[in-house]
Amino acid sequence: MTLTLCATRVDDGADDWPARLREIRRRLEDRPTLLPHHFLEVVLPKIGGSLFALRDIGAQNRSAESGYAFLLPRDIKGPSAEYTLRYEHVTGHPVARPEEINEAVERALPTGDRTVFYRAAAAPRFKPTHIDTGGVDCGRPDAAEGAVIRAMQQSIWRSAADGLYPSDLYGEEAGTGCSLVARVDGTLAGFLLGFYSFGRLQLEEAPQTGRKELQLESQLLAVAPEQRGRGIGLALKRLQARQTLAAGIERISWTADPLLFANALLNFTRLGAVAYEFQPNLYPFRNELNLVPASRLNLMWPLRSRRVQTALTGAGQTGPREVERDPELTIVNQADGSPVLDAASRRVGIEIPADWVALQRADLTAALRWRDVSNRLLDRYLGLQPGRYVIIGAGVSASRRYLIGERVDDRFLKETIGGTN
Template structure:
């Protein structure tokens, strides 16, 4: 805690048992759920922290006067971490110089949501499929698409602006109609041995369901990877529901990313896509590696279970199976229609989640097994396939 001229900065501790309630209370004070400038609270409670973000509150000697999110921004050659302070003031403007002094020695760029005013210049897009930066006129369509796909309040539109400086701000159009977008943030570290390496958290993507046969999700992710490599960033990172087959096919078979960690109940949220606990894989894509760069070109794999000698099948649907020690491959069955199953039979969905959570928690992780592809048995049942981590991931 630092005190100067009645301005105090308090850095909140995510290990506090009341962490979720603290964020909810702050968001209510800032006008949630009706304040469109606020990021989703489930993001702040989880991914924001894991990517190196910090929540800070500002007080005078009597009360709360502001809330800030310190987003990772850059890493200086000497290892100093730099941040973008996304600032929400309650009822008065806080002087920038006072904020800078209060946060010293943390180097910050102060940014308020109203500062996000610059986007790509207006210009017609070509016919066919186009991927590129958003224009200001795209923002209403981005918000509408987010609501249609995720059924919740959109991420604030200003995050796509030049002033905020997101790691990735892309839209996809077909014949000049906006049909997809991708937003990513900078993060500090995504690999166990490089905590001070700048990486990208590929946070939120949506594609119009009417255009999902166009390969737009793959195109957006590849555009993000090419841009990362061009600026010297070698690692992209995101989270995904391990039971969503379409996402698994995209992440593993087309992009050649890998699931390196598993977190049960990652997001404290229940919605149309998460009728049961929102567990997540942590996905790592290294597009400069031998394995990862295959995902930059077309030709996704569709292996068969019979292609994997010695594979250990760890479950029969929602029921676990005994497994041998140290198999060369593991296979975990997942539903082919996870979203529909949750709405059709929530009890069965809960059993699937509980069983697979236990399997992933035991088997998946650094220095254990990583998930790298989807395979099918003769009946068409999909399986997530894992093998021990090792040099094949990095070469």
């Protein structure tokens, strides 16, 4: 039977976007292949993906939605975009052929853009690899590991069911940009998941050309609690960098809670990432690691920059900086007290809690104050314009912990973010 399919884009800018996603999730009966709600609400539009509802306009009830196409960025071919079309069928409707679905969605896209059909419900194929990365066995997962990752995500974040990533994403055909695990004695010890994204070129090229480039948006990185502090997180990120560069992609971005000191050390000091954008209350969820509004720093990892290359070889700074020893640094807050908003020194130190996860559990009111003060400071100081600051490091002074921002000028931008070796 041939269907007359019509694809309509679901508007991610509309006020009812989150409610519409909830309604679609209900229609699809909360099946485990669905992408997490917060990913669809916030990340999908951010990475350049989209959602289409499909209807059979030849059917009696032509307004009934018979399936949904989740478009994930996959590649850029000349002026055209290519997407993985992740299809979810609504039970009870006639089943369309993949070619019909592809054609219906491609008709609704700009001319030349293509989709590659993928049905998440079918049994995914896995192609495990084992690569010795600084003494850690890392690589793509097998099917059993793919299933364990979902349980591990749940136990680390205590995420609600609609916050868990489907296991098939770690398979070979799901079109995700990067899926890696680390094993210790053959047991899963950590994992990492990233999606392709159509990123904006941030620097000089961007405003003139509006060009996009294929980047990677990393979404999950976690190490089993009993395996932390042994270099596994670092090994996973190093392998991610190597494989991403080998695939011809030069930038990886991800988000991190600005108040997590361990993550700041890993991201800025050990990996050489930088942050110049910030979103207060980015995600709608609450979970074990996010008991207060989920503000996020946008991290950028320009893999070819001298800073990142130095960090990746372990030759650069490996520990936190002593902020008191830096005469060009202004400390702009004392804990959650009143912030200094007019600093103009070469560097600023933004104090963050020594243990943010414990503080959220112990004193929610104090945690909310910390969030408020750091939101105000990040909002005031972060940016790429001259005079603004880019977070480049983590600092200490006795028991106090800091994020370190460096004032932007042309030389700094070229060397830290834009420059190549």
